[in-house]
Amino acid sequence: MLKLDDVSVGKNVTVNDLSSTELLRERMLALGLTKGARIEVIRKGPSGDPTVYNIRGAMIALRKEEASLVSVVPF
Amino acid sequence: MGLTFQSTQSCSLADIFQIDKKEQQNVIALAGNPNTGKSTVFNVLTGLHQHTGNWPGKTVVNASGKYKYNGSDNILVDLPGTYSLFASSAEEEVARDFICFGNSDAVIIVCDATCLERNLNLVFQVMELTDKVVLCINLIDEARKKNIQIDAKGIEKELGIPVVLCAARNGTGIRELKETVNKVAAGVMKPKPNTVLYDNNIEDRINSIKPVMEEYGRGINSRWLALRVMDGDKKLLESIFSNINPEVFKETFHTVRASEVQADKMNIRDEITKQLYKKAEEITDKYVKKDVSKSDRDRKIDNYITSGIFGIPLMLLVLAFIFWVTVSGANIPSSMIAGLLFRLEDKLTLLSNNLNAPGWLHGILILGLFRTMAWVISVMLPPMAIFFPLFTILEDLGYLPRVAFNLDHLFKKACAHGKQCLTMCMGFGCNAAGIVSCRIIESPRERMIAILTNNFVPCNGRFPTLIAVSSIFLAAKAGTGFGILPALSVTGLVIIGIAVTLLVSYGLSKTLLKGIPSTFTLELPPYRIPQIGRVLYTSIIDRTMFVLWRAVIVAAPAGIITWILANIYIGDLSIIGHTATILNPFAKLIGLDGYILTAFLLGLPANEIVLPILLMSYLSTGTMIEFESMESLRSILLEHGWTHLTALNVMLFCLLHWPCATTLLTIKKETGSIKWTALAAVIPTGIAIAVCFITSIIFRISGRA
The missing domain is CATH 1.10.287 (Helix Hairpins)
Incomplete structure (x- = not known):
């Protein structure tokens, strides 16, 4: 299964499932990471982490650890 | 902390969130996502007639203000900016509970026109709670610049609630917003929200x-x-x-x-959120038209600001510039305020002589209380009044989240949050303000780490001590001002402070804070031009005055106590003298002396009075004094046996020792826990003693002490 942190910059994907729990899951949902949501990978930070994503029109940075909890499919 | 079961059981939520209102007054709640310009809408509606504080028992800002429109009196309550109302953070809980239990007559939801899809999630959640909703789509000017067209009428029909397009910054749509809110609050207009239907x-x-x-x-x-x-x-x-x-x-x-x-709870929440967002997607697809080619200005800026090549050097330049402006700009107003207050002290002395006041009363009130307060105000006020507005400008510009983004990888290695660098920067201004600013870190574990380690960045109350001591012992020739060597050594100390911060952060997250939940999501808001008026207002009122006031209430009694201790003699030594004698053997062990340690102890209320107290004790003058010149300070210190080791350890101890009383009070308020407050004092004290002990052993072994 493809994880969000494996997607390279410039690609678009859609969310398939979240494996985060509790607080982090709530936050991810609140930011709009629901099943089927489209995500664009915008850029990586100066050392390659965290990465900025376009999630429902907002620029949200996630660390590798968080992004790896989002399974995605190519758009 | 927060609401215990006991307090919630008796339905105290309703008491907390009921706003005192007179008859015919309306209570209007203002909700919205973070970074939607909600506070601008708040300011435009209320002018500067606002009152800020905390929600009872919560470290969440509570701002309310009043405005009149068309003969009706409105109390506007600014709810914390949240993405959702599912109460997964203290902010979300306050926002939800206010809409639930506050007796509000209408709720305004502020949305960012450039990011409507994400914002609608909250709109739907509020619509499920109450009918009296007005949607304010803000930043419509910014949206137009980005070629985003919004069909407000269409959205209004779809949602069943009134929609107003606004650009609060220049007042566009504010009249219409007030009109609509009045109608909804009075019941003339009855919104019929089309809530989302689930499966x-x-x-x-x-x-x-x-x-x-x-x-x-x-x-x-x-x-x-x-x-x-x-x-x-x-x-x-x-x-x-x-x-x-x-x-x-x-x-x-x-x-x-x-x-x-x-x-199971998880599936239901997922399903509910999914449906809400699906609806949000539908609406934005239908009523928001975007011209993609024009909306990438922020990305172009980010190519530089967050790039691997320019990002970090640019950030260092910006921060260095701010510190330089603060330090060099504060000197003149500082000495002016000091001059003014000390002239006033002379007048007061004259007055007390004329009134034949007893010497001890004059000592306690004027030489003790007044002089300490004058000291604290003249040292603290100017740098804060310069530093905080500059910092707030960077915040409003959208630059600070990028700094957190650029530096996050370093903080991640220390198991801390990228935003901790911002709270540390704030700490340079004042550790108490730095600790309040830790609220920007949503993740509980990383917030606690940031609170407990903030003290390792030297605040502007400690900088003068560091600069004075390093100038005396490192300048090639004393009295030549602030040379390159002292500048380097102060920089070195700051770097040591940062290193200790990261080490302690790592240690804490692996030990005491293990298991406390941790999340990392960081929104990079669009770049925006800051509003200077708002910047000055919030940074002067909310930050500078807040800190100054707390410092003054702590410093005033401390001035009295210090004066008493310095002027009551037992035998031929003052109480300070006796304390110093008792502490001396231990102090010597860590390369200091009894008087230095006593000065640090008495300087607990405010770090800026440590050096004045030390001079007072060395010279047995009974009142705090300022040194006349670097040269005279140098000779006083040398006469009292200072070596390079003493100087080094005084600087290290100053950098690493316990937080001042104002900071400790703030930690108590923010964490709501005596245990964490105690730890915030014990950890740095232990480190300071250990480090000074090690340096003195090294000096002794190498035969330099």
Whole structure:
């Protein structure tokens, strides 16, 4: 299964499932990471982490650890 | 901390969130996502007539203000900016509880026109709670610049609530917003929110629980309550249904829950959010037209600001510039305020002589209380009044989140949050303000780390001590001002402070804070031009005055105590002298002396008075004095046996020792826990003693002490 942190910059994907729990899951949902949501990978930070994503029109940075909890499919 | 079961049980939520209002006054709540310009809308509506504080028992800002429109009096309550109302953070809980229990007559939801899809999630959630909703789509000017067209009428029809397009910054649409809010609050306009319909499975269950909710739900929307029973917000339900006999309560919920065994909380929340966002997507697809080619200005800027090559050097330049402006700009006003206050002291002395006041009273009130306060104000006020507005400008510009983004990888290695670098920067201004700013870190574990380690960045109360001592012992020739060597050594100390911060952060997260939940999501808001008026207002009122006031109330009694201790003699030594003698053997062990340690102890209320107290004790003058020149300070210190080791250890101890009383009070307020406050004092003290002990051993072994 493809994880969000494996997607390279410039690609678009859609969310398939979240494996985060509790607080982090709530936050991810609140930011709009629901099943089927489209995500664009915008850029990586100066050392390659965290990465900025376009999630429902907002620029949200996630660390590798968080992004790896989002399974995605190519758009 | 926060609301215990005890306090919520007696339905104190309703008490906390009820706003005192007179008859014919309307209470209007202002909700919205972070970074939507909500505070601008708030300021435009209320002018500068606002009152800020904290929600009782919560470290969440509570701002309210008044405005009149068309003869009706409105109290506007600014709710914390949140992405959702599911109460997964203190901010979300406050926002939700206010809409639930506050007696508001209307709720304005502020949305960012450039990011409507994400914002609509919150709109739907509020619409499930109350009918009296007005949607304010803000930043419409920014949206137009980005070629985003919004069909407000269409959205209004789709949602069933009034929609107003606004650009609060230049006042566009504010009149219409006030008009609409008045109509909704007065009941002239009755919004009929089209709440999102979930799939049949969920809707069936809502309908089966609804009757019970209607009966016992204290007038709170029964559909919303039914949803909360299903996704299981226990604390909220217990507080709402506290008027039911506990047995009936248990039974009711048992039957409700038993009927939906397969429904686990996680799946329901997922499903609900998915449906809300699906609807949001539909609406934005239909009514928001975007020209993609024009919307990438921010990305172009980010190519430089967050690039691997320019990002970090640029950030260092910006921060260095701010510190330089603060330090060099503060000198003149500092000495002016000092001059003014000390002239006033002379006048007061004259007055007390004329009134024949006894010497001890003059000593306590003027040489003790007044002089200490004058000291603290003249040292603290100017740098803060310069530093905080500059910092707030960077914040409003959208630059600070990028700094956090650029540096996050370093902080991640220390198991801390990228935003901690911002709270540390704030700490350079004042550690107490730095600790308050830790609220920007949403993740509980990383917030606590940032609070406990903030003290390792030297605040502007400690900088003068570091600069004075390093100038004396490192300048090639004393009295030549602030040379390159002292500058380097102060920089070195700051770097040591940062290193200790990261080490302690790592240690804490692996030991004491293990298991406390941690999340990382960082929104990079669009770049915006800051509003200078708002910047000055919030940074002067909220930050500078807040810190100054706390410092003054702590420093005033400390001035009295210090004066008493310095002027009561037992035998031929003052109490300070005796304390120093007792502490001396231990102090020598860590390369200091008894007087230095006593000065640090007495300087607990405010770090800026450490050096004046030390000079007072060395010279047995009985009142705090400022050194006349670097040369005279140098000779006083040398006469009292200072070596390079003493100087080094005084600087290290100053950098690493316990936080000042103002900071400790703030930590107590922010964490709500004596235990964490005690740790915030014990950890740095232990480190300071250990480090100074090691340096003195090294000096002794190498024969340099």
